[in-house]
Amino acid sequence: MVGPKRHFLPIILITLAAFIFYTYHNTSLPSSIIDSNPNFTLRNPIQINPNSIISPNFTFLIKVLAFNRFDSVSRCLRSLAAADYLGDRVHLHIYIDHFAFLTDDDSVDSKLSESRRILEFVDGFDWKFGEKVVLYRTGNVGLQAQWLEAWWPSSDDEFAFVVEDDLEVSSLYYEFVKTVIVNFYYNASNYSPSIFGVTLQRARFVPGKHGNKLQLDDQTRLFLYQLVGTWGQILFPKPWKEFRLWYDKNKAKGNKPFLEGMVTTGWYKKIGEKIWTPWFIKFIQSHGYFNIYANFLHERALSVSHRDAGVNYGKTAGPDSQLLEERSLDFNILEMQPLSSLKWFDFCFREVRPGRYVRNVEELGALLHSLQKRDSIFLINLLGVSDAVVRNLLCHFERLNIRNYILMGPPSDSLFDLARRGHPVINVDQFVSSIGMNKLTSQGSSLETIKGIVAKAYVIKKFIENKYNTWVLHGSMLLTSDVLLESGDPKDDFCVANNLELFYAKSSPSSEKIWTNGFVSKVVAMADPLGRKDSTTLSFVYIVTKLLEQNGASIRRVDETSFGMKIGSSGLGKSSLGDKKLVYWSTEMELNSIQKRLEELNLWSIDSELSCTAVICHKS
Numbered sequence: 001m002v003g004p005k006r007h008f009l010p011i012i013l014i015t016l017a018a019f020i021f022y023t024y025h026n027t028s029l030p031s032s033i034i035d036s037n038p039n040f041t042l043r044n045p046i047q048i049n050p051n052s053i054i055s056p057n058f059t060f061l062i063k064v065l066a067f068n069r070f071d072s073v074s075r076c077l078r079s080l081a082a083a084d085y086l087g088d089r090v091h092l093h094i095y096i097d098h099f100a101f102l103t104d105d106d107s108v109d110s111k112l113s114e115s116r117r118i119l120e121f122v123d124g125f126d127w128k129f130g131e132k133v134v135l136y137r138t139g140n141v142g143l144q145a146q147w148l149e150a151w152w153p154s155s156d157d158e159f160a161f162v163v164e165d166d167l168e169v170s171s172l173y174y175e176f177v178k179t180v181i182v183n184f185y186y187n188a189s190n191y192s193p194s195i196f197g198v199t200l201q202r203a204r205f206v207p208g209k210h211g212n213k214l215q216l217d218d219q220t221r222l223f224l225y226q227l228v229g230t231w232g233q234i235l236f237p238k239p240w241k242e243f244r245l246w247y248d249k250n251k252a253k254g255n256k257p258f259l260e261g262m263v264t265t266g267w268y269k270k271i272g273e274k275i276w277t278p279w280f281i282k283f284i285q286s287h288g289y290f291n292i293y294a295n296f297l298h299e300r301a302l303s304v305s306h307r308d309a310g311v312n313y314g315k316t317a318g319p320d321s322q323l324l325e326e327r328s329l330d331f332n333i334l335e336m337q338p339l340s341s342l343k344w345f346d347f348c349f350r351e352v353r354p355g356r357y358v359r360n361v362e363e364l365g366a367l368l369h370s371l372q373k374r375d376s377i378f379l380i381n382l383l384g385v386s387d388a389v390v391r392n393l394l395c396h397f398e399r400l401n402i403r404n405y406i407l408m409g410p411p412s413d414s415l416f417d418l419a420r421r422g423h424p425v426i427n428v429d430q431f432v433s434s435i436g437m438n439k440l441t442s443q444g445s446s447l448e449t450i451k452g453i454v455a456k457a458y459v460i461k462k463f464i465e466n467k468y469n470t471w472v473l474h475g476s477m478l479l480t481s482d483v484l485l486e487s488g489d490p491k492d493d494f495c496v497a498n499n500l501e502l503f504y505a506k507s508s509p510s511s512e513k514i515w516t517n518g519f520v521s522k523v524v525a526m527a528d529p530l531g532r533k534d535s536t537t538l539s540f541v542y543i544v545t546k547l548l549e550q551n552g553a554s555i556r557r558v559d560e561t562s563f564g565m566k567i568g569s570s571g572l573g574k575s576s577l578g579d580k581k582l583v584y585w586s587t588e589m590e591l592n593s594i595q596k597r598l599e600e601l602n603l604w605s606i607d608s609e610l611s612c613t614a615v616i617c618h619k620s
């Protein structure tokens with residue numbers, strides 16, 4: 001577990017819709033779910049031979065962190081030595097922290113003799129699987145340094161298993177870990193750069209305040225969860241190195257790993273640098289990374305913490321889980337699943353769906369299935385919007401619990417990264433080509449604008465057909481409420497703001513009739529000549545409004561100043577947001593000024609690394 005407080009939470013649930021993650025070419029959706037035995041049948045099981053397809057350079061290091069608990073460390077080492085290492089060479093590194101020097105310490109002699117006893121035991125301990133290395137500290141460094149200094153990966157094929165001394169592992173643990181590494185690290189089709197490791201501990205804690213209960217159904221054997229699991233954490237080399245460099249930078253600059261809305265931030269404020277997990281958690285949140293967990297049912301796990309008295313516990317609390325050993329095995333723990341059929345959970349234990357990167361109509365259909373029914377969808381154009389502004393907007397969506405949104409923009413690394421983090425995106429260029437609307441004659445920046453217009457027109461058609469109302473917004477607008485214009489159900493099919501790229505389309509039989517009847521082609525026919533003239537009227541709202549008028553549609557026009565507030569480069573003075581639902585600015589405005597104005601309005605919610613300053617959980 002991650003720190004001093006432990007929560008005891010039960011387990012249940014799940015639905016499904018998986019998306020192929022990070023594989024540009026694979027467009028398939030979840031294959032059928034096979035449920036012959038409801039208890040112990042995996043979805044899409046794959047048998048893996050743990051000795052197959054692995055790099056000759058694969059190295060597994062065990063890093064035992066010990067202190068002053070003889071009984072703990074001896075139990076821990078014995079359990080490690082009892083595991084089956086499949087004939088692999090596995091090295092054991094033992095880091096023994098020193099006791100702190102206190103003045104007037106009557107117990108120095110007994111502390112010294114306990115240390116000697118531990119050293120003697122460790123020296124005499126027979127490790128026949130590889131090298132044994134002992135590091136005995138000269139002073140007390142504490143758990144944070146014990147963890148962080150335990151490992152600097154020497155290659156991308158080196159893995160570390162960090163073991164606090166009050167853990168006990170199952171004799172089966174290594175077979176499981178190796179199988180996970182074979183399947184999720186060395187098999188390119190199941191690899192994700194978002195995965196930082198695998199933990200052997202049972203998931204039992206949700207760090208986001210007011211988060212969901214930790215519930216999984218019996219068929220969920222493996223899943224991804226953002227939280228580190230320190231009672232049996234295996235670390236993957238690349239993310240760990242990245243973390244160490246990140247920690248270094250932030251520590252050196254005097255930054256703190258504060259993350260509002262997280263229980264762990266409270267621990268940090270209380271005990272500070274004694275623990276390392278608040279730093280790691282902050283890093284994971286800013287990078288959008290995940291950990292592999294197993295759900296072995298009946299409170300079983302491949303490693304358990306005895307929670308012996310020490311830094312984390314005033315007094316011994318006893319084992320947190322049942323150790324899963326052969327005799328209690330009622331299913332094959334080595335059965336793996338493709339990454340695409342696993343579920344992903346954030347710090348609120350809310351399901352996230354990474355990899356929704358839409359390039360064609362089929363993928364758009366899949367994306368629609370992943371959204372919540374009933375609600376409207378916000379379709380947001382990111383053309384010309386800086387990363388910082390996009391990230392700030394998404395933090396606001398998290399705050400407002402807006403989950404039905406789709407971002408669209410020209411292809412870029414950051415667009416792809418947004419999808420990796422679980423935000424649905426449309427790659428406008430590929431999408432427009434895929435719908436056969438790529439015979440556009442405009443050039444340069446007007447071409448990008450026109451592609452955006454065409455994509456919007458097409459996407460709205462799909463939304464209307466699928467009974468979704470659509471709000472079309474631009475990234476240079478920031479919602480401050482999840483209800484725009486008080487319009488739970490406006491009577492008009494369409495609504496436009498006078499001077500903003502803001503548009504609403506209701507899904508109704510009459511709107512469907514207009515929008516599905518060759519409407520997209522009409523949009524193309526009108527936009528393309530305007531683009532060639534580089535006309536200032538090249539705007540989605542302008543074009544569709546004209547076309548809708550020609551079709552006799554009912555359009556409501558609203559004055560944007562009635563619900564929105566415009567910000568500019570000069571300070572706001574005394575003006576306040578009041579009950580305005582939207583803040584907007586010119587796309588020409590400099591990022592610095594946007595940030596300043598939004599800070600004045602308390603609407604700037606990201607840090608210097610562009611990650612949300614808070615985790616906001618909503619029950620789902």
Ligand SMILES: *[C@@H]1O[C@H](CO)[C@@H](O)[C@H](O)[C@H]1NC(C)=O
Pocket residue numbers: 038039330
């Ligand atoms: C499997 O599920 C059935 C009910 O669906 C239950 O009766 C049975 O005890 C379960 N088996 C195990 C091993 O949990």
Ligand SMILES: *[C@@H]1O[C@H](CO)[C@@H](O)[C@H](O)[C@H]1NC(C)=O
Pocket residue numbers: 055056057
């Ligand atoms: C293994 O490591 C050696 C030395 O670093 C390197 O030259 C070789 O390419 C590696 N092999 C593989 C398959 O990664």
Ligand SMILES: *[C@@H]1O[C@H](CO)[C@@H](O)[C@H](O)[C@H]1NC(C)=O
Pocket residue numbers: 046053187188189190337338339
């Ligand atoms: C890699 O993973 C894919 C998807 O799970 C699977 O179909 C394939 O058999 C795996 N390859 C190997 C060599 O195990």
